[in-house]
Amino acid sequence: MLIDAGEKEYGKKVLKYIQNIGTNKLKYVIATHPHSDHIGGLSTVINGIRTESFITVETDQNTSTWRNVLTAVDQNDVDYIDARVGDRYTFGDATFTILAPNSSGYEGYNNYSVVTMVECDQIRFLLTGDAETQSEKEMLNAKADLKADVLKCGHHGSSTSSSAAFLKAVRPAYAVISCGKNNDYGHPHRETIKKLKLMGCTYLRTDQLGTIVASTDGEHLSFSSERGKAKIPEYTAGDNVSTDQAPLYIGNKNSLYFHYSDCSGAATMKEKNKVEFATREEAVKAGYKPCPSCKP
Numbered sequence: 001m002l003i004d005a006g007e008k009e010y011g012k013k014v015l016k017y018i019q020n021i022g023t024n025k026l027k028y029v030i031a032t033h034p035h036s037d038h039i040g041g042l043s044t045v046i047n048g049i050r051t052e053s054f055i056t057v058e059t060d061q062n063t064s065t066w067r068n069v070l071t072a073v074d075q076n077d078v079d080y081i082d083a084r085v086g087d088r089y090t091f092g093d094a095t096f097t098i099l100a101p102n103s104s105g106y107e108g109y110n111n112y113s114v115v116t117m118v119e120c121d122q123i124r125f126l127l128t129g130d131a132e133t134q135s136e137k138e139m140l141n142a143k144a145d146l147k148a149d150v151l152k153c154g155h156h157g158s159s160t161s162s163s164a165a166f167l168k169a170v171r172p173a174y175a176v177i178s179c180g181k182n183n184d185y186g187h188p189h190r191e192t193i194k195k196l197k198l199m200g201c202t203y204l205r206t207d208q209l210g211t212i213v214a215s216t217d218g219e220h221l222s223f224s225s226e227r228g229k230a231k232i233p234e235y236t237a238g239d240n241v242s243t244d245q246a247p248l249y250i251g252n253k254n255s256l257y258f259h260y261s262d263c264s265g266a267a268t269m270k271e272k273n274k275v276e277f278a279t280r281e282e283a284v285k286a287g288y289k290p291c292p293s294c295k296p
């Protein structure tokens with residue numbers, strides 16, 4: 001199974017990677033949403049390797065890059081499947097379930113992203129494309145089972161994704177952020193990194209590590225990377241279930257400011273003035289202002 005393939009110039013690299021691990025057929029190819037940084041390389045892959053089914057969500061996108069992908073699907077007799085929430089597919093010993101998009105009429109294409117929960121026995125991977133807060137909210141409202149061991153952070157670690165409420169529901173042990181080195185968008189955003197750190201989540205970034213590989217036998221999980229010597233702890237299913245989480249935000253009943261829980265302003269606060277918030281929205285709704293120093 002393949003989800004997205006980067007910009008057009010990376011198509012060859014992705015194809016080669018798949019062939020090098022000894023795969024000569026893809027059962028499923030998913031195009032999360034029709035932005036070139038996700039689907040640019042897909043036509044090269046689909047033209048280069050036998051592909052059974054192509055899953056995506058229909059939008060009004062009409063760039064030549066996207067048309068090239070649809071042409072490749074057509075010319076190679078690939079089954080075209082509309083992504084539908086709740087649909088479940090099997091490949092090898094694994095399954096995946098589609099969790100989003102739950103609605104339509106979004107501004108921009110990011111929230112149209114096909115979100116999948118890939119399950120290998122006890123280990124779960126949540127792959128979110130560029131889904132942003134709106135789609136995250138819809139998944140929460142739909143009471144989707146979001147708990148995952150590994151989260152591929154939405155939209156390259158942007159602050160428009162990875163809302164606190166969503167992260168709390170996923171409670172990942174690992175977060176993987178796909179982003180270009182020194183990219184123009186400042187991805188990943190500091191708010192996202194901050195939240196992951198406070199949750200005690202190990203985060204891995206492709207701008208630092210290059211290609212990141214997660215391997216699992218369905219019970220244990222390990223990572224390796226192309227670059228860098230990041231010490232990535234080994235993991236067994238369930239390791240992240242019982243972890244007591246520190247609250248993400250702490251407010252001061254006296255000053256009505258709220259802080260990230262690791263801000264010095266929170267550390268020096270009198271116990272009786274402390275109030276905990278799980279999400280930023282909760283704090284704002286309660287009338288608290290963000291601390292100008294830690295900028296929660």
Ligand SMILES: [Zn+2]
Nearest residue numbers: 035109110130
């Ligand atoms: Zn996008």
Ligand SMILES: [Zn+2]
Nearest residue numbers: 035037130155
């Ligand atoms: Zn993107």
